[in-house]
């Protein structure tokens with residue numbers, strides 16, 4: 001999540017894949033400002049291109065991150081995204097009505113469990129360990145599958161802390177015995193965590 005995520009697409013229209021451009025326009029129309037930033041979106045696009053099996057997302061928002069995933073995914077790879085806000089679900093279903101092998105599920109993020117396991121799972125609205133319990137990678141990822149947690153402040157010290165306390169939103173992933181976890185700094189103020197399930 002990025003508070004200024006949608007606004008960060010200003011002036012980029014000519015460089016954006018079609019699904020992303022359409023979703024950014026929807027986010028602007030609905031006044032939704034929490035879209036993922038383009039730096040993260042380009043990472044999602046590249047990761048999606050490497051997924052041979054299913055791709056999942058929690059927290060569809062207005063479909064900007066989903067647009068990047070669709071722009072990168074291989075033909076025939078199914079994408080499932082879960083969103084709890086009915087208005088966003090309806091709007092994104094309409095936006096991508098012509099896209100094959102895509103399902104937008106209305107419900108709590110835990111509904112993603114019925115659609116896995118995933119080669120790539122983006123946790124952007126529940127299950128990311130920030131405000132709620134982290135998702136179970138053994139249940140949701142294929143062996144060798146990767147999960148993504150966006151919108152972190154770049155690490156400057158180890159062990160990671162948040163407001164002076166252990167940053168359990170991060171350590172849950174680093175300490176998980178099934179995962180190999182690292183972070184990528186995408187901008188001076190933005191990092192993304194990647195965790196791959198051990199084969």
Ligand SMILES: C[S@@+](CC[C@H](N)C(=O)[O-])C[C@H]1O[C@@H](n2cnc3c(N)ncnc32)[C@H](O)[C@@H]1O
Nearest residue numbers: 001035036059061064065084108109124125126
């Ligand atoms: C940061 S925004 C998602 C941005 C989007 N993934 C993108 O890249 O543009 C988070 C979204 O998650 C949804 N959300 C938050 N908690 C949720 C939950 N427990 N289950 C399902 N959706 C949730 C919010 O309604 C919001 O639309």
